[in-house]
Amino acid sequence: MRVDIGNALDEVATPGIPEDALDRLDSRVADAHERIAEGRAAHEHGYESLNLPETVDTGAIREAVEPFQGSESIINVGIGGSALGSATLSSALESDVDAYYLDNVDPEWIERLLEEIDLSSTAVNVVSRSGTTAETLSNFLVVQQAMEDEGVDWAERTWVTTGESGNLRDLADKHDLPSLKVPDGVPGRFSVLSTVGLASAALQGHDIDAIVEGARDAERSLSGSLYDSPAYAYGAIAHALDIRGAGVNAMMPYSESLETFAEWYAQLWAESLGKDGLGQTPVRALGATDQHSQLQLYRAGPHDKMVTFVQVADRDDVAIPETDLEGLSYLGGSSLGELIDAEFEATEASLAAADVPNVRIEIDRVDEYNLGNLLYNMKAATVMAGELYGIDTYVQPAVEWGKKAARGLLGGGDFEEADAVAEKNVFEIE
Amino acid sequence: MRVDIGNALDEVATPGIPEDALDRLDSRVADAHERIAEGRAAHEHGYESLNLPETVDTGAIREAVEPFQGSESIINVGIGGSALGSATLSSALESDVDAYYLDNVDPEWIERLLEEIDLSSTAVNVVSRSGTTAETLSNFLVVQQAMEDEGVDWAERTWVTTGESGNLRDLADKHDLPSLKVPDGVPGRFSVLSTVGLASAALQGHDIDAIVEGARDAERSLSGSLYDSPAYAYGAIAHALDIRGAGVNAMMPYSESLETFAEWYAQLWAESLGKDGLGQTPVRALGATDQHSQLQLYRAGPHDKMVTFVQVADRDDVAIPETDLEGLSYLGGSSLGELIDAEFEATEASLAAADVPNVRIEIDRVDEYNLGNLLYNMKAATVMAGELYGIDTYVQPAVEWGKKAARGLLGGGDFEEADAVAEKNVFEIE
Incomplete structure (x- = not known):
């Protein structure tokens, strides 16, 4: 996995990160990496997730x-x-x-x-x-x-x-x-590389060892500098853009096969970082489709967003047949792969031209190895962001209230939360 | 369709709307309704969308x-x-x-x-x-x-x-x-009740006349007061919450069958209102699933959000079989419908308890009539919001840049936008 943060810098985007701020960020990344390494070595709750390539x-x-x-x-x-x-x-x-x-x-x-x-x-x-x-x-x-x-x-x-x-x-x-x-110490949203995520994949005939191999290579790429570690670079940049005003992060893979990845990421990011009044709101998007749905807002709406692209370098292609339809002949002889790549590059440039910060994540192919690599890297990015926010990345206390209320409503015990449901403030228009 | 805005008022939520601000908003709704009626009568571009129940x-x-x-x-x-x-x-x-x-x-x-x-x-x-x-x-x-x-x-x-x-x-x-x-005067995102949205439905055997009938009844419910018009109430409240700080609007239907509705709404809302630096960011969510993904952020993250629920009053149900599993006996004898309803009410109350503004949209069933009603109402809500923002609801100029760039990249002509792609600011970490 490669990360290109060129369009997240302040020479391109607003909000954007000045290059000298990157150096200051880098020293915080170094400290956080040390804390993460300690947590992993001590098998602390949550940090243990990053040991899965060894323990699974x-x-x-x-x-x-x-x-x-x-x-x-x-x-x-x-x-x-x-x-x-x-x-x-x-x-x-x-x-x-x-x-x-x-x-x-x-x-x-x-x-x-x-x-x-x-x-x-x-x-x-x-x-x-x-x-x-x-x-x-x-x-x-x-x-x-x-x-x-x-x-x-x-x-x-x-x-x-x-x-x-x-x-x-x-x-x-x-x-x-x-x-x-x-496994112990691994919250659900960090569990894809364990029994939780891999068993169904194994029965589907996927090479789960290649998934873990990809994760292991991602693990090896973690270092004390964001300049060397794509995962940490992504987590640190997203955090830095958030605190500079990009409270929304649109995850926009240019591949139908990664549509669910965006949902996985949205849970990981939201539930890990959304606490203490902090946390960037993940938005699930899909290229090229959402160019015809969300791009207008991303380019011309409030400057409160960053867009994360996931681009796939290599894929099977389908030729576009020649046509005598006027004005469309330029498409004939091209391919759907060339078209989606051109749309990706055009959209990336169009956001930059509108000063909207964006980050490009690139993977080689959608296969077991590269998925394992991507998923591990995004977990590490989330852990890094959590350290930089200074929050407890691995808990989700805010969902307990509703669980108790629902249980109470269903007769599973006495909970004061259930009583609050009956007191709802109603103002109905029909 | 009924709309309950009780949890969007400032006695419950932050940001929230004071009741006296509702009255001021109502007079702006009256003016906007007049402008909308004029636009419809003159068959103006965009406004014409609201005439579809008559013209289709x-x-x-x-x-x-x-x-x-x-x-x-x-x-x-x-x-x-x-x-x-x-x-x-x-x-x-x-x-x-x-x-x-x-x-x-x-x-x-x-x-x-x-x-x-x-x-x-x-x-x-x-x-x-x-x-x-x-x-x-x-x-x-x-x-x-x-x-x-x-x-x-x-x-x-x-x-x-x-x-x-x-x-x-x-x-x-x-x-x-x-x-x-x-049809003329109907932008794509407003075209569901026309040839564009209904032809495939007709071939699927759906009763498209019932869809239009539901839309017609929604049309009749438009009036010069938000207190009488669920569509206008929703559009006006969402706008009022946005300008008070709720820049994100999570659309969260409690029905799998409405998952795509949330995507439709996201396009309608984003592309219509996302301009001039304005526009609320729609987020597609799904109940009850996203309670286990996004709810932590919605409750405990920044107070920059509102949540829109769509609740279905009546549906086919499935009984939950009795069980001797300890601690779960309360579920036996209940039903999945009761469970999802309890989860909805619990989640709604849990947001209110955390001061997060939320709005409940309720429909009777997921069927042709009620879908037509819902879709028309959400279109009218979007038009109302556009009037209140004072923007041109029916255009999407910001997507043109990328289209030209992509066309240029594919050899479909000379466009300076395509040249900008080659000048991308690269800062790669691998």
């Missing part, structure tokens, strides 16, 4: 999914960090095995999905560290019932990915289900 | 797609406003006919898609007002070639939706293709 046991993952080989599809039941990493790999890489993600509790959607899938040749992966996530457990109960209704032995077709103890662990023990352990 | 000819649309009845799938070739309205309807409503949207020029993605689809039973709808949109025309040339390669007569399977003249109109005339006219 890909052999055990392959072994756990071995009984499910030959499945036509996989239903992954999990939400948030228990789904997005795996979904990112699945969306990016082609496979004959379809992977579905039950990451919402919309009844109409789930009913349609379960009707579409042949459950008799489907493997089920239930992912929840605590084993108590209401959405995940509810969905699993529904899937279990649907399998029973079709005469499918759900226990034959299910593995669980969970913590050392809890409901799901008990369930696995009781029914003798294969199970994978969620 | 659903009979002609049904007639144009009649020759394609029996197709197993539809490939819609179009980008931005030529795709998003139609895609919103397609994602929201169930159909036996699959609709695909070629709204990007990623060669790997297009190649995979064309391999998956049985082209011999596929209808193709090419949508471009100008007939010169590079992405759309290139994709169409590729589809045409793919059909020829499989011995399918593309001319038998294609209709075009375009302006009165231009490349696509010429092509239609030459090959005697059925064609639909993009």
